[in-house]
Amino acid sequence: MNKISKTTTARALALSALLGVAGAAQAQISGNVIRIGIITDMSSVYADIDGPGAVEAMRMAVDEVGGAVNGKKIEILSADHQNKADVAATKAREWFDQQGLDMLIGGTNSGTGLSMATVAAEKKKPFLVVGAATSALTGAQCTPYTVHWAYDTVALAKGTGNAVVKAGGKTWFFLTADYAFGSALQADTTAVLTAAGGTVVGSVRHPLGASDFSSYMLQAQSSKAQILGLANASGDTINSIKAAKEFGVTKTMKLAGLLVFINDIHSLGLDTTQNMYLTDSWYWNRDAEARAWARKFFDKMKRMPSSLQAADYSATKQYLAAVKATGTDDADKVLAYLHKAKINDVFAKGGYIRPDGRMVHDMYLMQVKAPAESTEPWDYYKVVDTFKGESAWTSKAETKCPLWK
């Protein structure tokens, strides 16, 4: 070990002091680049509903402002968390510490959403979570830096849960994905349906990404419930529905897909899924503006965007607008601006962010069309009901978030 001479030490200290001062002067846009990143499932069960399509959606938002804000370039980072909470947290930490990340968008999988929210709060950077569903993000685990953009398990429960009970489905059996998201969805839906007069007669948990659901179908059938509630998503939901059809479960029970994306319907086909109720935050065929944006997305990705991908676009766009308006990418200033702003874009109309971090906007109860009603590929839904503003989400009386009391 060499001894460092006093001169070198003095020089080093002087240099760092200078850099420190220089750094402070540049604090307007840190590092002269606006860096936004997304960590999501790029290759596994949730890759189609978010994944590479999310990066494309973000790119569309960046291109719209010409790739720069106030002359500072925008850079997009993306990474695959492989549905592992520790991988997500480590990546987020690395980006915040070493890559100068200014804003993180949270992808699918609630376990990773929660772990990244903790990291973002520690680093005091904005975390706009789009893909993860658990209501805990704006509930017991809310932070001043988390904004839950698209949807959550409470909205899904209130939407689909209520609709199915009203249509006569009083007794439920849950098939639940065994991790944060599944438990949250089952818990929130149970609360909603018991309040509406229904009962839960049984439930079973399956591992995330299970390939065979035949055993669970048998258990569901022997429960004699009217409704089979699917508290899982994407690949798991698709396999559950397939198995339900194969084992004749659909003859004696109705399926309630508590989280269904348009990609799942596309994969299963309208024959299998027609008349199913689902709650979602956005539909590409909702209005002319959505259609136009969706077609641009389709040209690049060869499939219609899911609600998550539209929300990724919206979150990016609104963040960049906030950076432009405040002239800085300082987290607290940008978040303060966002909390006061009205969110109006292709994803949400008249949206706003609550003190608990929830971005409040309309949710839609939709029903899957019958094959005869569908006029073109991806034309799968009809909007049955709209939950305006606050009615879809956790209310102030129910909230567990200490920031909103």
Add this chain to the structure above:
Amino acid sequence: MTEIFGIPIQAFLGQLLLGLVNGSFYALLSLGLAVIFGLLGIINFTHGALYMIGAYIAWLSLEKLGLNYWWALLVAPLVVGALGIAIERGLLRVLYKLDPLYGLLLTFGLALIFEGVFRDQFGVSGQQYQVPALLRGSTDLGFMTLPNYRAWVVVASLAVCLGTWFLIEKTSLGATLRAGTENPRLVQGFGINVPMMITLTYAAGAGLAALAGVLAAPVIQITPLMGSNLIIVVFAVVVIGGMGSILGSIVTGLVLGMVEGLTKVFYPEASNIVVFVIMAVVLMFRPAGLFGKEA
């Protein structure tokens, strides 16, 4: 209603039967793996990807060529077998002189490449494959309704497994095969083309994987991930059965399918890991596996 371990006997029998169905899948898949390892000493991580490619060939041949399921049962193993020949001749052969670890790494890398290519092309949500018309519908067995297709899977898998076992253990072709891998120089001295035998054995193993893929296509979503989800469990099955034993992997596949099925009833959260727990226990007491021969 009589109960067994707290669940009605009907449900119990139903789960056991389902376990048998899944077990026959495991048996078929682990058979190909055991053949390749038992005879060639190659740890073939590409097996899951070949299974997935078999399923995709079934789907593609229906979509693009209009070939139905029964043709796919023939076409997929042949195509994937040819792919297996290419892999063995072109890539694996080079590595025989080296540490077996290189072969493992190569096959693992190939699996990732295949998966990536298919994922890029097709996405992960998967494709639909209809149950062939002949096998649609279900039979009411009294204690459960069993889809006819699942019954067919059991019958087909067991037939193929037993046929392969018979071929390898009881026929002279099988004997030549086993001799050729135990002592290639000597067998070659008899005028038998051992390298070609090895290539064809690998191709046969690959073909078995593809056959399992076609059988699986109507039942589970055909996605690029279907192989990787299953392959780890299949490896565990082969290890428990004994890496060199064909019969071991068949029997173990069936038994473990049933054990997994019962776990799904009593403690479903553990159904993913029960096979590995059993593997750990077996390795502690019988490192060569239940039917394996000590090296």
